Amino acid sequence: xxxxxxxxxxxxxxxxxxxxxxxxxxxxxxxxxxxxxxxxxxxxxxxxxxxxxxxxxxxxxxxxxxxxxxxxxxxxxxxxxxxxxxxxxxxxxxxxxxxxxxxxxxxxxxxxxxxxxxxxxxxxxxxxxxxxxxxxxxxxxxxxxxxxxxxxxxxxxxxxxxxxxxxxxxxxxxxxxxxxxxxxxxxxxxxxxxxxxxxxxxxxxxxxxxxxxxxxxxxxxxxxxxxxxxxxxxxxxxxxxxxxxxxxxxxxxxxxxxxxxxxxxxxxxxxxxxxxxxxxxxxxxxxxxxxxxxxxxxxxxxxxxxxxxxxx
Amino acid sequence: xxxxxxxxxxxxxxxxxxxxxxxxxxxxxxxxxxxxxxxxxxxxxxxxxxxxxxxxxxxxxxxxxxxxxxxxxxxxxxxxxxxxxxxxxxxxxxxxxxxxxxxxxxxxxxxxxxxxxxxxxxxxxxxxxxxxxxxxxxxxxxxxxxxxxxxxxxxxxxxxxxxxxxxxxxxxxxxxxxxx
Numbered sequence: 310x311x312x313x314x315x316x317x318x319x320x321x322x323x324x325x326x327x328x329x330x331x332x333x334x335x336x337x338x339x340x341x342x343x344x345x346x347x348x349x350x351x352x353x354x355x356x357x358x359x360x361x362x363x364x365x366x367x368x369x370x371x372x373x374x375x376x377x378x379x380x381x382x383x384x385x386x387x388x389x390x391x392x393x394x395x396x397x398x399x400x401x402x403x404x405x406x407x408x409x410x411x412x413x414x415x416x417x418x419x420x421x422x423x424x425x426x427x428x429x430x431x432x433x434x435x436x437x438x439x440x441x442x443x444x445x446x447x448x449x450x451x452x453x454x455x456x457x458x459x460x461x462x463x464x465x466x467x468x469x470x471x472x473x474x475x476x477x478x479x480x481x482x483x484x485x486x487x488x489x490x491x492x493x494x495x496x497x498x499x500x501x502x503x504x505x506x507x508x509x510x511x512x513x514x515x516x517x518x519x520x521x522x523x524x525x526x527x528x529x530x531x532x533x534x535x536x537x538x539x540x541x542x543x544x545x546x547x548x549x550x551x552x553x554x555x556x557x558x559x560x561x562x563x564x565x566x567x568x569x570x571x572x573x574x575x576x577x578x579x580x581x582x583x584x585x586x587x588x589x590x591x592x593x594x595x596x597x598x599x600x601x602x603x604x605x606x607x608x609x610x611x612x613x614x615x616x617x618x619x620x621x
Numbered sequence: 622x623x624x625x626x627x628x629x630x631x632x633x634x635x636x637x638x639x640x641x642x643x644x645x646x647x648x649x650x651x652x653x654x655x656x657x658x659x660x661x662x663x664x665x666x667x668x669x670x671x672x673x674x675x676x677x678x679x680x681x682x683x684x685x686x687x688x689x690x691x692x693x694x695x696x697x698x699x700x701x702x703x704x705x706x707x708x709x710x711x712x713x714x715x716x717x718x719x720x721x722x723x724x725x726x727x728x729x730x731x732x733x734x735x736x737x738x739x740x741x742x743x744x745x746x747x748x749x750x751x752x753x754x755x756x757x758x759x760x761x762x763x764x765x766x767x768x769x770x771x772x773x774x775x776x777x778x779x780x781x782x783x784x785x786x787x788x789x790x791x792x793x794x795x796x797x798x799x800x801x
Contacts, residue, residue, distance in 0.1 A: 389709075394757065416709055416711060416716055418718070419708055419709060419718075419726065419727045421708075421727050422726075430631060430708070430709065432709045432710050432711075433757070433758075433760075434757050435709070435710075435711045435712055435713050436711075436713075437712075437713035437714070437754065437755075438712070438713065438755070438756070438757045438790055441754065441790040442757075442790050445789055445790055449789070451789065453757070453790055455789075469717065470717065471717030471718075474715065474716075474717050474718065474719040474720075474721075475715075475719050475720075475721065475722075475723045475733070475736050476715070476719075476723070476735070476736055476739040476740070478739075479714065479715070479735075479739050479751065482714075482751070482752055483713075483714045483715070485752065485783065486713055486714065486752065486754060486783055489754060489783035489784070490754060490783075490790075498717055545717075545718030545719075545720065545726035546716075546717040546718040546719065546726065548721065
């Protein structure tokens with residue numbers, strides 16, 4: 310593995326593929342190694358999630374190190390939900406010292422949706438402020454306190470955005486704030502409505518963001534009608550348009566999973582045709598073994614060495 | 622009225638009870654000048670007076686905006702919709718969990734304060750306020766009068782333009798590490 314593969318691919322303008330890797334609820338390092346082995350040859354990097362959905366898991370820092378040992382480049386997610394500014398900055402330093410090449414900074418889900426709804430929500434900083442603090446730490450060698458950092462870290466800074474949530478007219482501008490604060494790449498919420506996404510991309514281009522920040526579109530296969538319902542009503546911020554719902558409900562129950570994969574492949578291909586989309590981020594929880602098929606059928610990914618800008 | 626801090630479950634979205642135009646107008650009337658600066662300086666020298674003044678500010682802003690007395694008022698830059706009533710207390714815009722109809726993900730029966738902020742600021746011609754970078758809060762200021770801080774010029778850098786030379790996130794890293 311080469312550290313900085315994602316950075317190099319983005320810099321070269323190659324269509325990148327990242328995937329989600331959720332750490333286990335347990336202390337088994339093998340759980341990460343097994344998922345990493347499934348994804349290793351197919352993706353540029355994996356996002357190691359940080360107590361995703363406010364459910365306790367092995368920490369994203371440890372998960373990132375384990376992923377790295379298993380031969381896949383990590384993107385360490387770090388949320389503002391569980392840590393104040395001291396803990397956030399010390400984890401960012403730790404990631405630097407342990408050679409984690411990418412961090413993804415986000416506000417995080419509210420604990421109310423997790424397995425500890427009784428927890429104190431921290432939110433000392435928001436996602437924009439955390440991005441800002443990280444950039445200052447890396448580029449100016451300063452903590453938020455103004456004190457110098459002896460050896461600044463060198464990770465690439467990522468952020469997230471949801472092009473589909475209201476107020477939609479503000480969503481590209483919100484990304485502009487993150488870019489001003491220091492975000493160098495952004496991964497989006499699941500794209501099921503490519504038209505709305507394309508309109509958001511038009512706003513993003515109008516603000517001149519693609520030259521400063523690489524846009525990676527979030528995608529994932531719907532595996533069942535139950536999963537579809539969960540995405541529509543159980544997860545805040547996911548927008549599934551009616552035509553997608555009709556399409557998935559219109560097939561026999563035993564073929565929904567297949568139809569979900571077809572839809573995911575088509576979505577990736579349409580996204581690859583949108584100017585300035587730098588890659589896709591695959592979220593396939595518990596379906597890591599299906600990721601290679603999706604990547605292969607979509608005609609993208611490191612193995613096929615596609616032309617810059619994605620497949621035709 | 623029950624204090625916002627005593628409300629169960631932490632911050633809950635509050636819909637402002639003062640029209641945005643009126644709020645901008647009030648702010649204009651109370652904009653920092655030498656008179657207010659003098660008043661603020663006098664208040665800070667008189668603990669009883671500043672306590673009374675702060676109690677009045679709290680009562681008024683709690684009624685009108687659901688104020689939680691963070692002590693570093695963002696209202697003039699958020700269409701007078703208080704970001705501290707967001708369950709995540711986001712100062713820089715809405716999270717990604719806003720429902721299709723503009724409702725809060727944590728309290729789905731309540732409107733997202735940033736959707737309200739966007740509508741109010743845009744309608745009042747203050748839309749670009751939302752593009753400003755809001756600095757992290759100084760939690761030592763909690764419970765203090767934001768008006769007094771503002772008149773004394775201490776809140777001048779609460780938010781900065783996202784354009785131009787890269788600013789630093791902390792409001793006053795040069796200040797001593799002990800509270801005032």
